[in-house]
Amino acid sequence: xVEISSDVIRGYNDTMILSILLLEPSYGYEISKQIKTITDxxxxxxxxxxxxxxxxxxxxxFIESFTVEKDMEGNGKKRTYYRITEEGRKYYESKCEExxxxxxxxxxxIRR
Amino acid sequence: xVEISSDVIRGYNDTMILSILLLEPSYGYEISKQIKTITDxxxxxxxxxxxxxxxxxxxxxFIESFTVEKDMEGNGKKRTYYRITEEGRKYYESKCEExxxxxxxxxxxIRR
DNA sequence: TAAAGTACTTCATCTGTTGAAGTAAATATA
DNA sequence: TATATTTACTTCAACAGATGAAGTACTTTA
Numbered sequence: 001x002v003e004i005s006s007d008v009i010r011g012y013n014d015t016m017i018l019s020i021l022l023l024e025p026s027y028g029y030e031i032s033k034q035i036k037t038i039t040d041x042x043x044x045x046x047x048x049x050x051x052x053x054x055x056x057x058x059x060x061x062f063i064e065s066f067t068v069e070k071d072m073e074g075n076g077k078k079r080t081y082y083r084i085t086e087e088g089r090k091y092y093e094s095k096c097e098e099x100x101x102x103x104x105x106x107x108x109x110i111r112r
Numbered sequence: 113x114v115e116i117s118s119d120v121i122r123g124y125n126d127t128m129i130l131s132i133l134l135l136e137p138s139y140g141y142e143i144s145k146q147i148k149t150i151t152d153x154x155x156x157x158x159x160x161x162x163x164x165x166x167x168x169x170x171x172x173x174f175i176e177s178f179t180v181e182k183d184m185e186g187n188g189k190k191r192t193y194y195r196i197t198e199e200g201r202k203y204y205e206s207k208c209e210e211x212x213x214x215x216x217x218x219x220x221x222i223r224r
Numbered sequence: 225t226a227a228a229g230t231a232c233t234t235c236a237t238c239t240g241t242t243g244a245a246g247t248a249a250a251t252a253t254a
Numbered sequence: 255t256a257t258a259t260t261t262a263c264t265t266c267a268a269c270a271g272a273t274g275a276a277g278t279a280c281t282t283t284a
Contacts, residue, residue, distance in 0.1 A: 006273075007240070007272090008124070009123075009272095010271060010272070011271095012218050029231050042216070048274075052272075053272095075282090076230075076231090078232090080231085094114070098120065099120075102121065103215065104154070105151050105155045106124050106128075107211075109127055109128040109132075111208055118240080118270095119240095119241090119271070122239095125240085139263095141260095141261060141263080158242065160243075160264095160265095161241055163263070164241075164242095168239095188251095189262055190263090191263085192262085
Protein backbone atom coordinates (compact mmCIF):
# COMPACT_ATOMS: atom_id res chain seq x y z
CA UNK A 1 0.00 0.00 0.00
CA VAL A 2 1.23 3.42 -0.97
CA GLU A 3 1.26 5.92 1.85
CA ILE A 4 1.52 9.64 1.75
CA SER A 5 4.54 10.93 3.62
CA SER A 6 4.31 13.92 5.89
CA ASP A 7 6.94 15.75 3.86
CA VAL A 8 4.69 15.68 0.86
CA ILE A 9 1.43 16.69 2.40
CA ARG A 10 3.08 19.18 4.74
CA GLY A 11 2.23 22.20 2.69
CA TYR A 12 -1.40 21.20 2.25
CA ASN A 13 -2.76 20.29 5.64
CA ASP A 14 -3.75 23.89 6.22
CA THR A 15 -5.36 24.03 2.80
CA MET A 16 -7.44 20.92 3.45
CA ILE A 17 -8.67 22.26 6.77
CA LEU A 18 -9.53 25.63 5.27
CA SER A 19 -11.40 24.04 2.39
CA ILE A 20 -13.70 22.37 4.89
CA LEU A 21 -14.16 25.58 6.85
CA LEU A 22 -15.13 27.38 3.65
CA LEU A 23 -18.54 25.73 3.83
CA GLU A 24 -19.24 26.23 7.52
CA PRO A 25 -17.49 26.48 10.87
CA SER A 26 -16.35 23.17 12.28
CA TYR A 27 -14.17 21.63 14.98
CA GLY A 28 -11.22 19.28 15.19
CA TYR A 29 -12.79 15.90 15.56
CA GLU A 30 -15.35 16.58 12.86
CA ILE A 31 -12.77 17.94 10.43
CA SER A 32 -10.54 14.92 10.87
CA LYS A 33 -13.46 12.62 10.11
CA GLN A 34 -14.34 14.67 7.05
CA ILE A 35 -10.81 14.52 5.68
CA LYS A 36 -10.87 10.77 6.07
CA THR A 37 -14.22 10.51 4.33
CA ILE A 38 -13.40 12.89 1.49
CA THR A 39 -10.21 10.98 0.69
CA ASP A 40 -11.87 7.55 1.06
CA UNK A 41 -9.54 6.83 3.95
CA UNK A 42 -6.45 7.51 1.85
CA UNK A 43 -5.38 10.31 4.12
CA UNK A 44 -5.91 10.48 7.84
CA UNK A 45 -4.65 13.63 9.49
CA UNK A 46 -2.91 13.11 12.81
CA UNK A 47 -4.49 14.73 15.85
CA UNK A 48 -1.39 16.69 16.75
CA UNK A 49 -0.98 17.90 13.20
CA UNK A 50 -4.56 19.09 13.17
CA UNK A 51 -4.56 20.92 16.47
CA UNK A 52 -1.19 22.52 15.88
CA UNK A 53 -2.52 23.71 12.53
CA UNK A 54 -5.42 25.39 14.35
CA UNK A 55 -3.06 27.21 16.69
CA UNK A 56 -0.85 28.34 13.85
CA UNK A 57 -3.68 29.43 11.60
CA UNK A 58 -5.44 31.32 14.34
CA UNK A 59 -2.18 33.12 15.09
CA UNK A 60 -1.88 33.93 11.38
CA UNK A 61 -5.43 35.26 11.29
CA PHE A 62 -6.74 32.63 8.89
CA ILE A 63 -9.30 31.26 11.33
CA GLU A 64 -11.15 32.37 14.46
CA SER A 65 -12.34 30.17 17.30
CA PHE A 66 -15.42 30.05 19.46
CA THR A 67 -16.62 27.57 22.04
CA VAL A 68 -19.86 25.58 22.01
CA GLU A 69 -20.93 23.81 25.18
CA LYS A 70 -23.50 21.50 23.64
CA ASP A 71 -24.90 21.07 20.14
CA MET A 72 -28.39 22.22 19.24
CA GLU A 73 -29.96 19.02 20.56
CA GLY A 74 -28.06 19.45 23.79
CA ASN A 75 -25.74 16.55 23.05
CA GLY A 76 -21.99 16.15 22.72
CA LYS A 77 -18.98 17.50 24.54
CA LYS A 78 -17.71 21.04 24.73
CA ARG A 79 -16.09 21.90 21.43
CA THR A 80 -13.86 24.56 19.99
CA TYR A 81 -15.22 25.60 16.63
CA TYR A 82 -13.26 27.45 14.00
CA ARG A 83 -14.50 29.76 11.31
CA ILE A 84 -12.48 30.92 8.33
CA THR A 85 -11.64 34.61 8.04
CA GLU A 86 -11.35 36.78 4.96
CA GLU A 87 -7.58 36.43 5.26
CA GLY A 88 -8.03 32.69 5.43
CA ARG A 89 -10.05 32.70 2.23
CA LYS A 90 -7.37 34.66 0.46
CA TYR A 91 -4.70 32.32 1.74
CA TYR A 92 -6.74 29.35 0.58
CA GLU A 93 -7.15 30.82 -2.89
CA SER A 94 -3.42 31.46 -3.17
CA LYS A 95 -2.73 27.89 -2.13
CA CYS A 96 -5.02 26.63 -4.88
CA GLU A 97 -3.04 28.63 -7.42
CA GLU A 98 0.19 27.38 -5.97
CA UNK A 99 -1.08 23.83 -6.24
CA UNK A 100 -1.63 24.14 -9.98
CA UNK A 101 1.95 25.25 -10.40
CA UNK A 102 3.31 22.58 -8.06
CA UNK A 103 1.46 19.86 -9.93
CA UNK A 104 3.03 20.95 -13.22
CA UNK A 105 6.49 21.21 -11.73
CA UNK A 106 6.52 17.87 -9.95
CA UNK A 107 4.87 16.08 -12.85
CA UNK A 108 7.85 16.85 -15.06
CA UNK A 109 10.01 14.60 -12.90
CA ILE A 110 7.58 11.71 -12.70
CA ARG A 111 8.04 8.80 -15.06
CA ARG A 112 4.82 7.81 -16.75
CA UNK B 113 3.73 35.59 -9.22
CA VAL B 114 2.91 32.30 -7.60
CA GLU B 115 5.80 30.69 -5.80
CA ILE B 116 6.21 27.18 -4.60
CA SER B 117 6.77 27.02 -0.87
CA SER B 118 9.38 24.73 0.62
CA ASP B 119 6.76 22.93 2.66
CA VAL B 120 5.09 21.83 -0.52
CA ILE B 121 8.05 20.71 -2.53
CA ARG B 122 9.81 19.22 0.50
CA GLY B 123 8.90 15.67 -0.27
CA TYR B 124 9.94 15.92 -3.92
CA ASN B 125 13.38 17.43 -4.06
CA ASP B 126 14.91 13.99 -3.74
CA THR B 127 12.61 12.67 -6.43
CA MET B 128 13.58 15.43 -8.86
CA ILE B 129 17.26 14.82 -8.32
CA LEU B 130 16.87 11.09 -8.74
CA SER B 131 14.87 11.50 -11.93
CA ILE B 132 17.80 13.36 -13.44
CA LEU B 133 20.29 10.76 -12.24
CA LEU B 134 18.18 8.04 -13.84
CA LEU B 135 19.54 9.06 -17.24
CA GLU B 136 23.19 9.44 -16.32
CA PRO B 137 25.44 10.40 -13.42
CA SER B 138 25.63 14.13 -12.76
CA TYR B 139 26.81 16.67 -10.21
CA GLY B 140 25.31 19.47 -8.16
CA TYR B 141 25.76 22.50 -10.30
CA GLU B 142 24.60 20.69 -13.42
CA ILE B 143 21.56 19.20 -11.70
CA SER B 144 20.45 22.56 -10.37
CA LYS B 145 20.65 24.03 -13.86
CA GLN B 146 18.68 21.13 -15.26
CA ILE B 147 15.91 21.51 -12.69
CA LYS B 148 15.64 25.16 -13.62
CA THR B 149 15.53 24.37 -17.33
CA ILE B 150 13.06 21.50 -17.03
CA THR B 151 10.64 23.64 -15.03
CA ASP B 152 11.11 26.70 -17.27
CA UNK B 153 12.52 28.57 -14.30
CA UNK B 154 9.44 27.89 -12.20
CA UNK B 155 11.45 26.03 -9.63
CA UNK B 156 15.01 26.76 -8.62
CA UNK B 157 16.46 24.44 -6.03
CA UNK B 158 18.56 26.10 -3.35
CA UNK B 159 22.20 25.11 -3.16
CA UNK B 160 21.99 24.03 0.46
CA UNK B 161 18.87 22.00 -0.22
CA UNK B 162 20.60 20.25 -3.07
CA UNK B 163 23.81 19.40 -1.33
CA UNK B 164 22.11 18.30 1.86
CA UNK B 165 19.93 16.05 -0.28
CA UNK B 166 23.08 14.46 -1.69
CA UNK B 167 24.43 13.76 1.77
CA UNK B 168 21.16 12.29 2.93
CA UNK B 169 20.57 10.18 -0.14
CA UNK B 170 24.08 8.79 -0.13
CA UNK B 171 23.62 7.85 3.52
CA UNK B 172 20.35 6.16 2.58
CA UNK B 173 22.05 4.25 -0.22
CA PHE B 174 20.05 5.88 -3.02
CA ILE B 175 23.09 7.41 -4.72
CA GLU B 176 26.87 6.86 -4.86
CA SER B 177 29.51 9.51 -5.40
CA PHE B 178 32.74 9.67 -7.33
CA THR B 179 35.12 12.50 -8.09
CA VAL B 180 36.13 13.84 -11.49
CA GLU B 181 39.10 16.20 -11.76
CA LYS B 182 38.37 17.50 -15.26
CA ASP B 183 35.74 16.77 -17.86
CA MET B 184 36.49 14.78 -20.98
CA GLU B 185 37.81 17.84 -22.82
CA GLY B 186 40.06 18.60 -19.84
CA ASN B 187 37.93 21.59 -18.78
CA GLY B 188 36.06 22.57 -15.66
CA LYS B 189 36.65 22.30 -11.95
CA LYS B 190 36.87 19.22 -9.80
CA ARG B 191 33.39 17.82 -9.34
CA THR B 192 31.60 15.29 -7.22
CA TYR B 193 29.41 13.18 -9.44
CA TYR B 194 26.53 11.05 -8.22
CA ARG B 195 25.08 7.92 -9.71
CA ILE B 196 21.77 6.38 -8.76
CA THR B 197 21.77 2.94 -7.14
CA GLU B 198 19.29 0.12 -7.49
CA GLU B 199 17.84 1.16 -4.13
CA GLY B 200 17.55 4.69 -5.47
CA ARG B 201 15.62 3.49 -8.48
CA LYS B 202 13.21 1.61 -6.28
CA TYR B 203 12.78 4.62 -4.06
CA TYR B 204 12.14 6.80 -7.09
CA GLU B 205 9.51 4.39 -8.40
CA SER B 206 7.74 4.35 -5.04
CA LYS B 207 7.76 8.14 -4.98
CA CYS B 208 6.11 8.21 -8.40
CA GLU B 209 3.35 5.96 -7.13
CA GLU B 210 2.99 8.09 -4.04
CA UNK B 211 2.73 11.17 -6.20
CA UNK B 212 -0.28 9.79 -8.08
CA UNK B 213 -2.03 9.22 -4.78
CA UNK B 214 -1.04 12.59 -3.38
CA UNK B 215 -2.33 14.38 -6.45
CA UNK B 216 -5.72 12.74 -6.06
CA UNK B 217 -5.90 13.47 -2.37
CA UNK B 218 -4.92 17.13 -2.53
CA UNK B 219 -7.06 17.76 -5.58
CA UNK B 220 -10.18 16.94 -3.59
CA UNK B 221 -9.61 20.02 -1.47
CA ILE B 222 -8.86 22.40 -4.29
CA ARG B 223 -11.64 24.60 -5.55
CA ARG B 224 -11.92 24.57 -9.31
C1' DT C 225 -20.45 -1.04 34.68
C1' DA C 226 -17.05 -1.30 31.36
C1' DA C 227 -15.61 -0.19 26.84
C1' DA C 228 -15.51 2.74 23.12
C1' DG C 229 -15.96 7.12 21.22
C1' DT C 230 -15.50 12.11 21.51
C1' DA C 231 -12.57 16.12 22.06
C1' DC C 232 -9.01 17.75 22.99
C1' DT C 233 -3.84 19.40 25.37
C1' DT C 234 1.16 19.38 26.38
C1' DC C 235 5.68 18.46 25.26
C1' DA C 236 9.87 16.91 23.50
C1' DT C 237 11.91 15.30 19.31
C1' DC C 238 12.84 14.85 14.44
C1' DT C 239 13.70 16.12 9.67
C1' DG C 240 14.28 18.81 5.56
C1' DT C 241 14.91 23.55 4.23
C1' DT C 242 17.21 27.64 4.48
C1' DG C 243 20.16 31.99 5.01
C1' DA C 244 24.54 33.54 5.83
C1' DA C 245 29.02 33.13 5.09
C1' DG C 246 33.09 31.36 3.23
C1' DT C 247 36.46 28.99 -0.10
C1' DA C 248 38.68 28.54 -4.38
C1' DA C 249 39.44 27.34 -9.08
C1' DA C 250 38.06 28.30 -14.02
C1' DT C 251 36.50 31.20 -17.50
C1' DA C 252 34.91 35.46 -19.68
C1' DT C 253 35.38 40.33 -20.33
C1' DA C 254 37.58 44.90 -20.47
C1' DT D 255 46.72 41.49 -17.86
C1' DA D 256 43.51 42.72 -14.27
C1' DT D 257 38.87 42.14 -12.91
C1' DA D 258 34.36 40.20 -12.85
C1' DT D 259 31.63 36.38 -13.30
C1' DT D 260 30.74 31.68 -13.24
C1' DT D 261 31.52 27.25 -11.53
C1' DA D 262 31.42 24.10 -7.61
C1' DC D 263 31.02 23.41 -3.69
C1' DT D 264 31.17 23.37 2.26
C1' DT D 265 29.91 24.49 7.08
C1' DC D 266 26.79 25.80 10.44
C1' DA D 267 23.15 27.48 13.09
C1' DA D 268 18.21 28.37 13.00
C1' DC D 269 13.50 27.42 11.84
C1' DA D 270 8.97 25.37 11.11
C1' DG D 271 5.74 21.79 10.61
C1' DA D 272 4.86 16.94 11.71
C1' DT D 273 4.73 13.52 15.02
C1' DG D 274 4.77 10.03 18.95
C1' DA D 275 3.84 9.51 23.59
C1' DA D 276 1.22 10.49 27.17
C1' DG D 277 -2.43 12.42 29.60
C1' DT D 278 -7.25 14.35 30.67
C1' DA D 279 -12.06 14.05 30.87
C1' DC D 280 -16.61 13.83 29.39
C1' DT D 281 -20.30 11.16 26.64
C1' DT D 282 -22.42 7.37 24.50
C1' DT D 283 -23.04 2.51 23.65
C1' DA D 284 -22.99 -2.36 24.81
